[in-house]
Amino acid sequence: MFSSRSKRILAVLLVAAFTFMAVSPLFAEAQYVDDIKTGPYVDKVVYDVISQEDQAVLALQDGEIDLIGDMVDPSFLQELDEADNIDTADNLRNGYGYVTINTRDDAYPQNLTVFRRALAFAVDKQAISDDVWDGLSYPQDSCVPQVNPFSVEDELTYHYYEANVELGNNMLDAAGFADVDDDGYREAPDGSDFDILIECADSSEIAIEVGAIFADALQALNVDATSEPTDFYEYLNRLYFHGDYDMVFLGSSFSTFDVDWLAYSYWSEYADEPYWNFPNFQNATYDSWRDQLLHSTDYNEVMEAAKEMQKIWVYQSPMIIAYENFEISAYRTDRFEGFKNDVSGGVPGYWTNYKVHLKDSQGGPFGGTFTWSNPLDIDTFNTMVSSSAYTNNILMMLYDSLITQDWEGRDVNWLITDYTAETHEDNAEITEGHTRFTFNMLQNATWTDGEPLTAEDVAFSLNYFRDSPGNPYGADLTEMTAAYAKTPYTLEVEFNTESYWHLHTVSYKPIIPKHVFTEIGLNAWNTWDPNPPAEEMVTSGPFNVSEYVAGEFCEISRNPNYFYAPQEPTTPTTTTPEPTAPDLTLALVAGAVGAAVVILVGGYVLMRQR
Template identity: 55%
Template structure:
């Protein structure tokens, strides 16, 4: 319990200090440059135990899923394995099919929520590394209502559950040990769960056992994850399914779509098929308010209704435990949303110097499930998204600390009618300035025209999940290759993130006459004849064997234009150096700058004597122990993009003995000494007289 109290206090601190993620200065530090590795291999390894064993046996460098706490003692015994943790921006939950009788009865769902012992799940199944959760908005999110309601479902309150079922007419009429529905019909409950997850198995079994204890005929059964996930996406038949979800940001505009009544039969949305007019009534205020207070009010009221209605039963918000090896790579990033298995780790991890780093190497992940498709618009798996996200960039990106940073966009400006009378009343106009060094993986320039096309494509494609939150776009168009305008026919707190986080797609590919519909596109990026797969991210697919592995390699076109302009390495030229033989403590120092990761090499008379990664703004080398003579020192700075610069400095070492003094200097010294002697004798003679 002590550990969980620590977690609660930590999350409260996050809640007090957090606000809507701010936009950090664009590329304000070196952390925004990469990648360093040449290759990432995702190995499909099913089952928690198999993934942990693969890490221990050095078959992988990183477990691509959260670690079950039961494996902690085993992992902590290894000197080459590090465990990281962060309170998850997500949770585990049960989705209940509200379209199905009697699951459509609110009292039935609330009875299940009150009966389930969430404290036991956190203490026993998660070993104290989780805290009970009721709201569908994680407690780490400043919009969450968690802890603000006059009641909770945390403790297993069987008396309350039985009372609700009795009041709703659920009785054991035939005295067979199980309750019948209010209409007198028999019913049973199947709880489906991923058969490969120990957490899912134990949580599902506990829930089924809890239901049986209040007279409900229930059983938990392991199932193939993609099978029931596909049914959820397309509103197929199910009773109750165990799921988990994680969020990549802190916005809550998804509340207006994820559980909206009109999306109860829309593919990819509203898994529980939830319909509630009171919940929907707050939707417009959530989406179209511009003031934080109004958006916050709507989000809170929607959560109040949602928690009461229980279309899903959120169980816990756990600590994300991540495990990775430290013997070959450094630079793993513990992201506030995803833990260590995240986009930034792939972007920042690098080989140790002892392994020939920093560039190169193959970072090996495990994935508990296969990649269902490389079409990011139709994929139903978060693990497939782990791979797909490495190939597509957006205007802004969220950094590891949860702040938005400029990415493809260098800057933006948001205007309403109050800012600019040319903007129609109640409209929002956002102007983006793009980087001018962007290139697609086929070598073609990525421009503002591609961004405008992407937004229009998502908006106009019927049923495309990426178009739901940008339906209010009136127009999106490019002014120049690096300037793009998007105008909404409404005002909203969420318009910026709605457009700025969308993956950008290549116009020259998607406008091909034979390009399939968005939901029929199923590219094979490993096929050299594949005409419809061109991407923009730091990696591209090199090899893929379904059920075994996916191999990504560094995209050589990624920001390839960064070798020009301010991204070139720079060395301030140094004058030649003159020092005496035997001098101690003298350093040769170059002042340098490089806005992308740089390696340095120092040569003396053509032979390498030092090398490494540029850290800071200078490179130094000791000149101690040099004997008489002249030495040519060369500093070379280079980037992985192919640009480099160098500077040569001649170091002259002079002898300290008298014979080494030049003839002119020696003659001058003798003359001066003679004059001093003459002056002294002359002065003495004058005094004697």
């Protein structure tokens, strides 16, 4: 268990470390060591759907799974620490749990800032950290996690950490929320009755407890409120398309420390855009900082805009952040090694799947089936239409990007060998105010159907994301004026602006196959509903879907032709043979070759069996 002091020291050290990484991505060359690119080693990764946390813990203890695929409830920490062959790891989350509030004009009175702020003051965030998280989280107000160097959290002149019900009630009194009919509950300033429903995921005990604390805070303000466990995907779908709700509990985690999403996630023009701006928030002052955030190339100006937007956001409270927690991961150590505790996601993540391998005592490093628990089933195999972390657990293994981040948060060239970034100052041929990137690509990457992955695919992907109406991957590509293959393995991308963020805007996106999506078309991006493995799904990543049973499990198998795949060593056995007749020697050699073929083919077949 961590003391408050040790947690704070760790957080400060993490922030200090990441501050050194916060170099402008416009001209920063990716850093890497070749060895980290080699993988994967296991034959399969299986995601068993286990919705209840206690059942996932039991499955880990019994050896039915190798890794719990979500943050572990701290109430299980002592039990897991005392168990044989189980290790736990932790890191301060680059994310948080929060309640989003419907601020749309017809969502009265939640659309009133004073109502949302009164609730923010009344909620006891410190109790959430102390009791729900057993001291393994911090109260949080800003929408940028405090572990991120761009966070304004420690510079805010006030906080909503401790419950101040008296202040909340005074604010509502002054705003005209009165109990007109003496029924024990306030009416809205226009005299109308109202009640608040807080929905939380029925699959998460923490979500249920937090929802209850928010309902209690509203009741303390004499507001008729209830908290109700609900199917996560049901209310997530309503949020995607701006359906009706009062308040909903969610969690968000970020894979990088970029904050250009502040310009989109709460932008007024996205208040009715599918997949964006869940609280339907609109605020002109907030929007006024958007241009500086997106288009300045000066670090200090970008930092200023990010912090001013956060200050406005915290005051307006379109969402109320409940906590930023330590992520506790739990995994077995008897069969596999090579687990990676990712700074942004903990042990359950891309790099663990990519680097984990059988121990020598288990015949390693190659082979084996590595099994996760996944709290919820995958909701779609279309990477463009889901923001579920549990879906991403699977889909993140299927695609590649130009640049990725390693488990320590450093950029790693992935589909490229190198790149250059130029403006008019560097190259007079470039229009003033424009930015041009030239990427030199690897020449051995392929799709799972054998087609080469080239600059044509990358250019197509970027143009597809930009031009397909409403595609979330295209939101930050509206200023991209050109993306084309200069040669089969040279990509040029140009923006009509300069920005601190353009490099990551292009290089972090998943690349999709041109020869597949040309047939699907721009307008079908969100109706494309692949059904692997019955229907072939063409991907490029280290794994591809090999079996799926809805509600039970999803199995992905190693891509045998992956461009960073390790070479499995062959160790010949040297013996002194007895003299043998020529025809018998030939038979033995033929038998050995036949056996090798059977092993390889058999292994290939077995990779596709549960």
